[in-house]
Amino acid sequence: MRNGRTSKLRIFNNLLSLVVIGLCLYVILAPLWPKVAYQIQDTPDLVAKLEKGEEPEKIPAENTLVIPGMKLQQVLHEGGEEALNKGIWHMPGTGSPTTGGNMVLSGHRFTYGGPAVLYHMDKVKKGDKIIVYWEKKKYEYEVKNILVVPPTRGDVQNQTKDPLLTIYTCTPLVTAANRLVIQAEPMKGNL
Numbered sequence: 001m002r003n004g005r006t007s008k009l010r011i012f013n014n015l016l017s018l019v020v021i022g023l024c025l026y027v028i029l030a031p032l033w034p035k036v037a038y039q040i041q042d043t044p045d046l047v048a049k050l051e052k053g054e055e056p057e058k059i060p061a062e063n064t065l066v067i068p069g070m071k072l073q074q075v076l077h078e079g080g081e082e083a084l085n086k087g088i089w090h091m092p093g094t095g096s097p098t099t100g101g102n103m104v105l106s107g108h109r110f111t112y113g114g115p116a117v118l119y120h121m122d123k124v125k126k127g128d129k130i131i132v133y134w135e136k137k138k139y140e141y142e143v144k145n146i147l148v149v150p151p152t153r154g155d156v157q158n159q160t161k162d163p164l165l166t167i168y169t170c171t172p173l174v175t176a177a178n179r180l181v182i183q184a185e186p187m188k189g190n191l
Contacts, residue, residue: 040064065105
């Protein structure tokens with residue numbers, strides 16, 4: 001009787017050990033996955049065309065953000081804060097290419113469960129082009145400022161008289177200690 005019970009406990013212990021090891025590997029390797037995926041991913045259609053200097057045959061039907069410098073092509077989601085868990089969130093009450101003001105976009109840089117759409121935002125440099133397809137029209141912006149600010153600094157979301165595109169996410173990776181903020185202005189003849 002004792003051997004049967006010991007054998008079941010050993011099996012349970014082994015299974016539990018495998019589960020713990022699996023969870024540890026997931027916690028350690030999950031932050032690295034977006035970096036690997038970036039290297040092996042296919043370049044999104046709009047990004048590939050823009051890199052070649054070509055215009056897409058068809059403008060996206062949905063409002064879309066394209067950042068060629070980080071191979072990003074993402075639909076913009078409207079709504080409450082829960083929209084942040086779908087990808088890039090256009091914050092309510094902020095501007096747009098058609099209304100002017102400060103258009104504020106946000107997205108996760110890293111999560112264990114949701115889309116980490118802005119994982120590579122640190123690859124964006126001053127002078128890079130950002131494109132917003134809004135209401136079936138193309139709007140081009142140029143990155144003017146890159147800031148790292150504390151999360152309490154909400155002034156980056158303030159409305160502006162002049163058109164501005166502000167994109168922010170958490171930094172450094174795997175923490176929410178600060179915010180990485182990109183501010184881009186419309187390129188000449190865009191608004």
